[in-house]
Amino acid sequence: MLTYENALKILYRYGNGAAWIQHCLAVADSATIISEALREKVDLDIEFLRSAALLHDIGRYVTHDPILHGVEGYKLLTEMGHHKEAFVCASHILYGINSREAVKYGLPEKDFIPISFEEKLVPLIDFMVEFDKPTTLKKRFSSLYERNIGNDCFLAKLAEAELKATSFQHKINENFGILLEDLVNS
Numbered sequence: 444m445l446t447y448e449n450a451l452k453i454l455y456r457y458g459n460g461a462a463w464i465q466h467c468l469a470v471a472d473s474a475t476i477i478s479e480a481l482r483e484k485v486d487l488d489i490e491f492l493r494s495a496a497l498l499h500d501i502g503r504y505v506t507h508d509p510i511l512h513g514v515e516g517y518k519l520l521t522e523m524g525h526h527k528e529a530f531v532c533a534s535h536i537l538y539g540i541n542s543r544e545a546v547k548y549g550l551p552e553k554d555f556i557p558i559s560f561e562e563k564l565v566p567l568i569d570f571m572v573e574f575d576k577p578t579t580l581k582k583r584f585s586s587l588y589e590r591n592i593g594n595d596c597f598l599a600k601l602a603e604a605e606l607k608a609t610s611f612q613h614k615i616n617e618n619f620g621i622l623l624e625d626l627v628n629s
């Protein structure tokens with residue numbers, strides 16, 4: 444199992460002082476706050492959630508491409524034997540990619556769609572953090588739409604991801620009475 448401490452070592456080694464590691468740390472901080480709020484309400488693997496949140500963007504050491512950074516993260520963590528966290532690198536992209544798309548991007552032919560609660564939380568939290576500050580899903584998606592103007596295929600997928608993120612947050616609020624957006628921004 445990958446401990447948070449070892450995940451931090453990987454982040455610092457491959458991040459090598461780059462600015463993007465601040466985003467990773469901020470997503471992991473929000474994951475910690477959320478896991479504290481949810482731990483008594485749902486069975487949660489907190490170490491996995493925090494480590495996966497910390498390393499979801501580790502592929503940025505190779506590329507900042509909106510899709511391929513997930514593929515690079517998957518490759519790196521798979522080589523290291525951290526398969527669960529590797530899966531999150533790939534599946535956080537656009538809230539999940541199917542096997543057909545996966546092959547196109549150089550991943551194995553299988554669905555990389557978040558299934559477990561932890562796997563679904565990482566992209567949701569990622570969409571609540573703009574660089575190193577918590578924000579709302581609405582603001583974060585607006586900024587993503589703006590940043591990807593002209594990339595129509597990506598924009599269509601982004602709209603699907605927004606729907607998934609919004610409905611998952613809504614479901615958590617319905618089941619546990621916690622609006623994660625408010626929690627991370629408080």
Ligand SMILES: [Fe+2]
Pocket residue numbers: 499500512535569
């Ligand atoms: Fe990412």
